[in-house]
């Protein structure tokens with residue numbers, strides 16, 4: 388198959404959909420890979436590295452779309468790309484259709500086949516192409532939180548790990564899923580005292596088994612949260628209720644109970660946030676203060692570490708890309724139910740319920756196209 392990898396053009400997006408290692412894997416299997424020049428620049432991969440792995444470098448985004456059968460990307464196509472998309476294209480990327488109607492309409496009009504990373508779903512309901520970004524964001528939450536606890540950036544002036552003779556900082560993590568677990572690991576590794584709250588007792592049992600002794604678990608409820616916010620230095624919001632807005636676990640009045648310079652990192656900001664006073668920020672201006680409490684609410688945290696994020700994402704996408712290239716999308720989706728759930732739009736028809744429901748569009752039965 389002919390695979391094309393354009394350079395991401397959405398602002399502040401430095402990731403790329405394929406690494407030189409991915410190119411080598413595909414070209415070894417006799418597929419042809421075209422990479423737009425400088426596509427890997429933001430993630431630290433040079434054109435010559437792709438070339439030596441077997442890719443052909445093309446000068447423009449137009450030339451990549453014109454020659455490729457499968458387009459592999461990171462972010463959804465933006466308006467200037469819509470006209471480049473043709474009915475024969477298979478697009479494999481994050482789309483998040485339900486949040487943006489013009490994109491949905493444009494992809495319907497293109498008649499291309501749209502496979503969305505975010506809806507590829509395993510039989511146990513886990514989302515293998517979202518997990519890597521949650522892992523990055525969870526680990527980053529502590530790195531960023533530790534930074535903003537420093538006095539010059541309005542934090543409490545606390546070193547999370549403490550030093551001999553000075554106790555470590557205290558970290559409260561709301562939600563013990565992927566983000567929460569990775570955050571807890573990082574905070575515990577620094578030597579902080581960590582409390583994880585979750586409503587899922589099974590999850591708490593598991594975390595209690597695998598976490599080191601400086602991590603404790605507690606049931607998530609308002610009573611416990613009110614007790615804990617008083618003396619924790621860094622609070623990480625990492626809850627998720629699939630398909631719903633994040634529950635507001637930290638309310639505005641709780642800010643007055645916290646000590647000045649407490650840092651809140653609301654990773655769940657992309658689902659509306661679990662902290663009432665949270666609104667989305669960017670890497671250019673990541674924090675703001677409310678009631679002397681530092682808020683860090685960057686909606687695209689992995690974007691700050693594109694080298695790590697690109698490799699983490701492509702580790703997860705490459706097996707699917709390889710299968711799609713080997714078998715074609717119809718055969719690949721017949722073979723893998725997780726991949727089939729990634730199909731959102733085919734030949735101008737919406738085949739994913741969440742997207743059809745979001746915009747009251749007719750829902751077509753996906754098997755009709757396989």
Ligand SMILES: NC(=O)c1ccc[n+]([C@@H]2O[C@H](COP(=O)([O-])OP(=O)(O)OC[C@H]3O[C@@H](n4cnc5c(N)ncnc54)[C@H](O)[C@@H]3O)[C@@H](O)[C@H]2O)c1
Nearest residue numbers: 521524562564565566585586587607626627655686687688
């Ligand atoms: N800001 C970013 O850059 C970024 C990056 C990746 C993920 N995220 C977001 O981070 C959030 C967490 O993602 P995840 O992959 O860890 O999800 P997950 O499903 O793995 O974990 C969510 C956890 O929250 C728990 N939970 C639900 N309600 C709760 C409550 N009331 N109190 C405590 N816990 C509760 C669930 O039981 C679950 O264990 C999501 O909103 C996700 O979109 C943001």
